[in-house]
Amino acid sequence: MTPRTLPTPPRRLLLALALIGTALCTPLAHADTWPSKPIKVIVNFPAGGAADQLARAVSQPLQEALKQPVVIENRGGANGNVGGEAVARATADGYTLLMSSGGMVSVNPHLYARMSFDPAKDLMPVAAAARVLVFLVTRPSLPPTDVKSFMAYLKANPGKLSYGSPGNGSSPHLAGEMFKSQAGLFALHVPYRGAAPALQDLLAGQIDYAFDPGIALNQVRAGKLKLLAVGSPHRSSQFPDVPTLDEAGLRGFDADTVFGFYAPAGTPPDVVAQLNTQINRALALPAVKERIAAIGGEPAPGTPADFQRRALADSQRFGALIRERGIKAD
Structure with missing residues (x-):
């Protein structure tokens, strides 16, 4: 009996099978070769x-x-x-x-x-x-020494104090607006092109406070700025004695x-x-x-x-x- 010859698979089917095989092997091949540069x-x-x-x-x-x-x-x-x-x-x-x-x-x-x-x-x-946490810091010459007295001071002087941020929409700016909204306060926002120039003006007394993204902590330790609160749900491990704004009465405050x-x-x-x-x-x-x-x-x-x-x-x-x-x- 003459052996039966199987028909040759269509070229399109062979190509499809080849692509499927390549796809199945790609993750393993990538895992073996990455990174190579x-x-x-x-x-x-x-x-x-x-x-x-x-x-x-x-x-x-x-x-x-x-x-x-x-x-x-x-x-x-x-x-x-x-x-x-x-x-x-x-x-x-x-x-x-x-x-x-x-x-x-x-x-x-x-x-x-x-x-x-x-x-x-x-x-x-x-x-x-x-x-990354934000820290509520004030110039040292400002009278309040704790966050609750600071909020009372702001309420007693609406529009007379200003705060700086690295720019509109930055996390310190959003923290400042969250603070004003939840505490029912009004203060002037001064946007800068970066956190560093905002910090310089705070140290120089040109603005009154800021929500600092961490670059002012050395000045806090040196006594050049006052740290009043942390804009986080949890206290900072570096400053365990400093309260959060949530603890100060602004429930759920989270600007992290x-x-x-x-x-x-x-x-x-x-x-x-x-x-x-x-x-x-x-x-x-x-x-x-x-x-x-x-x-x-x-x-x-x-x-x-x-x-x-x-x-x-x-x-x-x-x-x-x-x-x-x-x-x-x-």
Whole structure:
């Protein structure tokens, strides 16, 4: 009997099977080969700020773990939107990351009528780095010595005191507006182009108080500024005797922001998982903890899902505040 010859599969079917095989093998192949070149971390704020310091603190142990250079590149502008867009448009291969404040994801969409990208869709959370607190500080010549007497002093002098912030929509600005809203106060907001110039004017007595993102803590320790309260649900581990605004009567006051790492949407899950693991390990190192503490922050290890949940909660909270106070971007 003549053997039956099987028909040759159609070329289209062979191509489809080849594509399926490639797709099935890609995650494992990527896990085996990544990283094979330097990783770039774009910081969407200028050098020296909290985001920059956090990126540099984590980059050294991260590159030691991954055995590839981790290069920091600062691209500030538009409350973080410039650097955010650069990463959102980058190739989703795990070689371009973003270090940002949570505000770029949870606040900016409420501030800007139009953005060139959608942070919620075009970026994916990789790992939170730190919870950054804000501290209510005043010039030392101001009479009140505690937060309750300070609020009474503000109420007795409506519109006569001013507070500074790094700019409209910044977390210290939102903290200041949250403070006025919940306490029923009125004070003049003075926006600056950065936290450093706001601090300089506070030290010089040109403004009366500020919600500081951590850069004024050395001046507090030196007695050049008075620290009255923490704008966080929990007391600061560095200043355990300083009350929170929640304890002072402003129930639920929470102006914390979470800084962390993002990747372009579509980055392979195995790469995101590796990055998350190594960043969490870096956050547990004493040297990294010390650098985070120096800016008044606290490590915030967790999963990408934890990070995303926090961003969504912040978006709802800050979005309501922005609408209530009519806050707009510069």
